[in-house]
Amino acid sequence: MSVRVLPVGDDALLVELASGAEAEALHAELLRRRAAGLLGAREIVPAARTVLLDGLSDPGRLASELAASDVPPAPPREQAAVEIPIRYDGPDLAEVAAHWGVPEEEVARIHAGTEFRVAFCGFAPGFGYLTGLPPRYDVPRRATPRTAVPAGSVALAGPYTGVYPRASPGGWQLIGSTDAVLWDHARVPAALLSPGTRVRFVPMGPAGPVGGTS
Amino acid sequence: MSDRAVSVVRAGALTTVQDRGRPGHAHLGVPRSGALDAPAAALVNRLVGNPPDAAVLETTLNGCALRPRSDMTVAVGGEPCRVTVDGRPVAWGAPVRVRAGTLLDIGPADSGVRTYVGLAGGIIVEPVLGSRSTDLLSGLGPPPLTDGSVLPLGRELVPHARVDVAPQPAPPAELVLRVTLGPRDDWFTPDALRAFTSRTFLVSSASNRIGLRTEGPALERARSGELASEGMVLGAVQVPPAGRPVVFLADHPTTGGYPVIGVVRAVDLAAAAQAVPGTPVRFVAVRRR
Numbered sequence: 001m002s003v004r005v006l007p008v009g010d011d012a013l014l015v016e017l018a019s020g021a022e023a024e025a026l027h028a029e030l031l032r033r034r035a036a037g038l039l040g041a042r043e044i045v046p047a048a049r050t051v052l053l054d055g056l057s058d059p060g061r062l063a064s065e066l067a068a069s070d071v072p073p074a075p076p077r078e079q080a081a082v083e084i085p086i087r088y089d090g091p092d093l094a095e096v097a098a099h100w101g102v103p104e105e106e107v108a109r110i111h112a113g114t115e116f117r118v119a120f121c122g123f124a125p126g127f128g129y130l131t132g133l134p135p136r137y138d139v140p141r142r143a144t145p146r147t148a149v150p151a152g153s154v155a156l157a158g159p160y161t162g163v164y165p166r167a168s169p170g171g172w173q174l175i176g177s178t179d180a181v182l183w184d185h186a187r188v189p190a191a192l193l194s195p196g197t198r199v200r201f202v203p204m205g206p207a208g209p210v211g212g213t214s
Numbered sequence: 215m216s217d218r219a220v221s222v223v224r225a226g227a228l229t230t231v232q233d234r235g236r237p238g239h240a241h242l243g244v245p246r247s248g249a250l251d252a253p254a255a256a257l258v259n260r261l262v263g264n265p266p267d268a269a270v271l272e273t274t275l276n277g278c279a280l281r282p283r284s285d286m287t288v289a290v291g292g293e294p295c296r297v298t299v300d301g302r303p304v305a306w307g308a309p310v311r312v313r314a315g316t317l318l319d320i321g322p323a324d325s326g327v328r329t330y331v332g333l334a335g336g337i338i339v340e341p342v343l344g345s346r347s348t349d350l351l352s353g354l355g356p357p358p359l360t361d362g363s364v365l366p367l368g369r370e371l372v373p374h375a376r377v378d379v380a381p382q383p384a385p386p387a388e389l390v391l392r393v394t395l396g397p398r399d400d401w402f403t404p405d406a407l408r409a410f411t412s413r414t415f416l417v418s419s420a421s422n423r424i425g426l427r428t429e430g431p432a433l434e435r436a437r438s439g440e441l442a443s444e445g446m447v448l449g450a451v452q453v454p455p456a457g458r459p460v461v462f463l464a465d466h467p468t469t470g471g472y473p474v475i476g477v478v479r480a481v482d483l484a485a486a487a488q489a490v491p492g493t494p495v496r497f498v499a500v501r502r503r
Contacts, residue, residue, distance in 0.1 A: 006396055006397035007394070007396060007397065007502055008396065008397050008447055008450075008474070008477055009394055009447055009449060009450075009477030009478075009479070009480075009502075010394065010477075010479065010502055010503045012447045012477075014397045014444060014445065042237055042238055043237065043238060043240040043241065043445070044241060045240045045241050045445035045468060045469065046241065046445075047442065047443050047444040047445050047469050048442035048443050048444065049442050049444075050442075050444040050445065051445070052240075052444065052445025052446075052447070054240070054445070054447050055237070120241075120443070120469065121241060121242050121243040121468075121469075122243045122443060122467065122468050122469030123243060123467070123469070124243055124352055125239075125242055125243045125244045125352050125354060126242065126243060127243050129443075166353070185342045185343060185354065190242070190343065191242045191243075194241065194242055195241055
C-alpha cells in the first residue's frame, strides 16, 4: 500500500492513498488503533482517497510511523446491511437510464441488486457517499444544480449513491426517494449511515415493500 | 416555566447561541461549530462565574436586546459596544447586575463584528451531540434568535468575577494571519504562492460563520482537473476556481473538493472573526511547530 502523508496545519495529517478501498482499509485500522488506546486523534475523517487525522499531539512522529507501516485490508463487517426502502421515481431516472444505456426498469434492478458501502460522509450530517456500482455506471452531476432537492431523495453522481438527509440544494441525479430517516439527532446513533456501513436499497410498491406482508 | 430565562426583545441581524461546539463528529459530516471568537466567549463566561463550556450569545454587527425574567448577572465582551439597561449606560467587559423586567440593550459593535453576551447560569437550550451551538451550515442546534423568543437559563453557580473591566483586543486594523503552507500548495503556481503570502487581500462582505471570504489577487492553479473530496480542518484556506482564498471558520464543511493552499493558526481565527468587510488581510507563511 503506497501511503503519502501530508502535514495539515500544526496538528493534523492528511494521508493520501492510491484508491478508495485503501482509504477504507486505513480508516478501519486507525479506528482500531484509537479504540485500543494507541492513537490520540480528535477526528478521523475518511474521504474519497484520503484519511484526515485532526487534533494530534505529535503529528511528526505519527507521520513517520504511518509512512513506514503496512495497512492490512479492511476486515469484513460483521453487522448486517442497513436496508433502505426506495421508490425508483426520481425525476432524473430517464437521464440516468440513457447514460447507462438501459431501460428505466433496469436502472432500478441494477441499483437494488447492488450492495453498497458508505465510503465516507460529508456535505450534510448523515449524508453518506456510497460506493458499490461498477465504474461503467458513473454518471456526471447535473449541469445546473437544483436549488431544492427534497429530503429522502436518492441520487447518483460520479461513482457514488447518496440519500439527502434533509431538503437542500443539490446537483446529483435523482433516481428515487425513501422515507428512511437518515439523520435524527434525538436518536442514538443520530446517523443511520456512517463510514463502513453496508447498505442495500429495497424497492417498495405503492403500499410498502414489494413482496412484503406489512 | 422557571423564571430563570430571558425574553428576546430585539434579535439583531444574526444572534446565535454558541458554546465550544461539537468537535469529534466530522466523520458524520457534522461541523464543529462553536463561538467564532472563542477567547471572548470564554471571557464573558468567566466574568459571570460560568464554567468555560456554558452557552453564550454571539451577536453580529448590531447587537440585540433582552429582558431578563429574574435578577441576573450578565457580561458583554468581544467587540466593544454601548450597553444600556433601561436606556442608562452600564459597563462593557465587566459583570453587571440586571434587574428582572428591565431592558438590556447591546448596541452595534463600535468597529468589529461580533459581541458576546454571557448570562449567569448559561443558556440551557437542548444540546445536540453534546453542544448547544447553532450551526448555520447544517442547521444543527437552536435556530438563530427571533424577536419574542425565550431562552432558558441555568442556575447561577458561583459569584461572578470581581473586576472593573477586563482588557480585550481591539478589532484588527489589518488582519495578519499566520499560515502553514499545504497540504495542496503544489496545486498552485510559484507566482500564486508568492502572491498568497506577500500581497494584501480584503475581507469580503460575503464572509460568515462558515468562512472568511477575501477579495484580491486571483491565485492561479498549476494544474487542471478536480481534487477528490477530502477532510477539511478549521483554518483551512480553500481556493475555489475563481482563485480568491476562503478561510474556514467554525461552521465549515467537514469535507471539500477545492485545494487547500495553507492552514491559518487557530489562535489567529478570533481576530478573523472580528474583521469587518474591507479590512486588509495578509497571510504570513510560518514554519510548522
